[in-house]
Amino acid sequence: MHPQYIQHNVAAGDTKEGILSILPFIPKTGRISTIRIFQDGDYVFTHNLYNISAPAKVVFDVYRFEDGKVVEHWDNIQTLETTPNPAGRTMLDGTIQPTQLTLAQTAANKALVKSYIRDVLMGGNIEKLPEYFHEDQFIQHAPGALDGPVGFNGSEQTYNRIRMVLGDGNFVLAMGEGTAAGVPTAFYNLYRVENGKLAEHWNVIESILPRDQWNPTNNNGRF
Incomplete structure (x- = not known):
């Protein structure tokens, strides 16, 4: 993690210390499953299922890297809808791998x-x-x-x-x-x-x- 880490989840503390302060509250049984992962230059964005506390959450995480370390983070979080939508699909199923293009x-x-x-x-x-x-x-x-x-x-x-x-x-x-x-x-x-x-x-x-x-x-x- 970069020493100048910037956090855009405004419920969390800023800087690396903000991340470290929440680690003791994450249960050892908590799990994060990354369903999709992508890269755009210095940015990596992931589509995840968070099973850290009930109810489960669907989360997009976006990270910006600098000098090989995470320097900035954005996210968006929504409770997992366990009932399929009217089309019969869930929030996380479907195509996973991107087609590599120019x-x-x-x-x-x-x-x-x-x-x-x-x-x-x-x-x-x-x-x-x-x-x-x-x-x-x-x-x-x-x-x-x-x-x-x-x-x-x-x-x-x-x-x-x-x-x-x-x-x-x-x-x-x-x-x-x-x-x-x-x-x-x-x-x-x-x-x-x-x-x-x-x-x-x-x-x-x-x-x-x-x-x-x-x-x-x-x-x-x-x-």
């Missing part, structure tokens, strides 16, 4: 996801859906969602800002913020791209703590 192809996939979020999730331009999907061939792993590009119809989620987009081959993780049922929320959306269209989707959403509930040693913010 840097230019990966950049194009990242640009596609950014454009989709701006056009549809932020802009509400539903008429542009055919630009991003192969008809109804879109696999959804989000809780409560149907397959297809309109699987979230009726959702009370509003996407306001893209914070970071990372990619590894045909997988792209978009980190952003907005509101869910009126509550400030962080959105982490993982997409698999196939033949220039969005083909599969996983997500984790988490409410953003109000400033007065942050760990007093942490002033970094969620992003």
